[in-house]
Amino acid sequence: MNVLQVQSLSKNFVMHIRNDMSLCGFADVSFSLDEGEFLGISGPSGIGKSSLLKCVYRTYIPSGGTIMYTRKDGTAVDLASADEHEILALRFSEIAFVTQFFHVIPRVPAFDILMGELTMRGVDPEEAKDIISENLTRLAIPRALWQMFPSTFSGGEKQRLNILNAVIRSPRLLLLDEPTASLDPETRNEVVALLQTLKKKGTSMIGVFHDHETMKRLADKEYSFAQEMEAVR
Amino acid sequence: MNEPVISVEGLEKTYGEGCGRCGECTGPDYNTNVCRYCGSVIALKDVSFELYQGEILGIVGESGSGKSTIVQCLYFDLEASSGLARLFPYDRGKANILTLPQSRKRYIRNHLMGMVYQNPLLGLKGYFTSGGNIAEKLLTADIYNYHNIRTRSARLLDRTEVDLEYMDRLCRTLSGGMQQRVQISKALANNPPLLLLDEITTGLDVSVQARVLDMIKTIQHELMISMIVVSHDLGVIRLLTNRTMVLKKGRIVEHGLTDQILEDPRDAYTQLLVHSML
Ligand SMILES: Nc1ncnc2c1ncn2[C@@H]1O[C@H](COP(=O)(O)OP(=O)(O)O)[C@@H](O)[C@H]1O
Ligand SMILES: [Mg+2]
Ligand SMILES: [Zn+2]
DSSP, X not given: OEEEEEEEEEEEEEEGGXXXXXXXXXXXXXXXXXXXXXXXXXXXXXXXXXXXXXXXXXXXXXXXXXXXXXXXXXXXXXXXTOOHHHHHHHHHXXXXXXXXXOOSOTTSXXXXXXXXXXXXXXXXXXXXXXXXXXXXHHTTOOGGGTTSOGGGSOHHHHHHHHHHHHHXXXXXXXXXXXXXXXXXXXXXXXXHHHHHHHHHTTOEEEEEOSSHHHHHXXXXXXXXXXXHHHHHO | OOSEEEEEEEEEEEESOOOSOGGGSOBTTTTBSBOTTTOOEEEEXXXXXXXXXXXXXXXXXXXXXXXXXXXXXXXXXXXXXXXXXXXXXXXXXXXXXXXXXXXXXXXXXXXXXEEXXXXXXXXXXXXXXXXXXXXXXXXXXXXXXXXXXXXXXXXXXXXXXXXXXXXXXXGGGSOHHHHHHHHHHHHHTTOOSXXXXXXXXXXXXXXXXXXXXXXXXXXXXXXXXXXXXXXXOHHHHHHHOSEEEEEETTEEXXXXXXHHHHXXXXXXXXXXXXXXXO
């Protein structure tokens, strides 16, 4: 079943404070994504990989093209033009984004943050406790940290919590921007395994990875910006 | 999540007589909100928006842009000059709450809205104790069970991290940060479907600010309450809100998802605002 259909998507930025200078993010991107499928995005830095993810999440407003998303209930919506309420509702229930940066409440214990993510989506607190404990253990976050503020975590620990924060609610579409960048090989393996499990359960994913090796372990197909550029030349 | 809590159309607030040409010489393009023909201040014009259940809407803009005027009109502290505001938990959104009689407005304030001001002593009675302030709010919301009121007040104060020992202290003797916690607790006492927050951390010590903001964030997660957050500080907007309206000289110049406003601002003024923050 098709989940996402991206057609002729483009993004450019107009900087009014720099004499209306126009910057090109990316141009003419098309791809489709099925349920449980993983699309890897590759290409040199600065070519527009993160911008593409941000357009799908609507952090950026696309300049042209369409992003047809099929909801869980089978209805379709163009994420490029849907209104703010619609996007927020989808972010709440179906679409999640793991960014390179850390976006949780800095001074609330890690465990409680994850707890909030689940209970506000109607998961029973007792069940939530089990899910969280299992996942924190799986990603090797020491039990001693569970009740600590994430602001005191190391870079790698923050990144794993960041991933869990999105993964734990089993989104239907997951966007990943270099999720394994600051992890050692062992925890990277755990994250890959976690994503593979999620994939098997039907989550569709689009991911940018700094190392091709990790991407190959997850991706069913690849969108390469570099090749596109070469094709243009 | 998919139902509006409040919808506002064409909200306008004018100080002065107005002249029919006020609209054509004020606003962001003219960089003034003073009419050059009649001298009236057009504090707000053409302000329209909808807030859905569980959404947190930020209002950002420079000082004097009209941010406080919006929430004060909605809370009936100020009388709007014109506009339509429908509050869906009230009469299923059929009435324009801006034109209701005083008694109905009072009912809405007591039962359906909460307001937190920058100055805690605007929302609190300084000569009441913390507990007394909460009790007063519970009573105006028709929560009469005296037996319950004290335990309930204690629980409400606990949620905003006010220690029990402060419960019987007069509010005016508390620190600014502590007063602000009591004020937030009071605003939430009647479980309002809509909470208005106007520059609630401006003027507090930086460490206290952080704590108060975390607290609001936690309350958002727990109660899924709809909020309007007014702030001149994009850091506060970033932390608390999921949608944002940018206001300049009484008009909305841009609105969008908060991350979009911060990372992909399209209006020239918003770009300036965002870039001056970085
Ligand atoms: N009582 C008043 N008489 C005349 N102008 C007023 C009055 N109160 C506010 N204003 C004007 O209305 C505009 C909006 O003010 P306000 O809502 O307080 O802005 P903000 O909260 O964004 O700083 C300002 O130009 C202000 O000077
Ligand atoms: Mg103000
Ligand atoms: Zn005039």
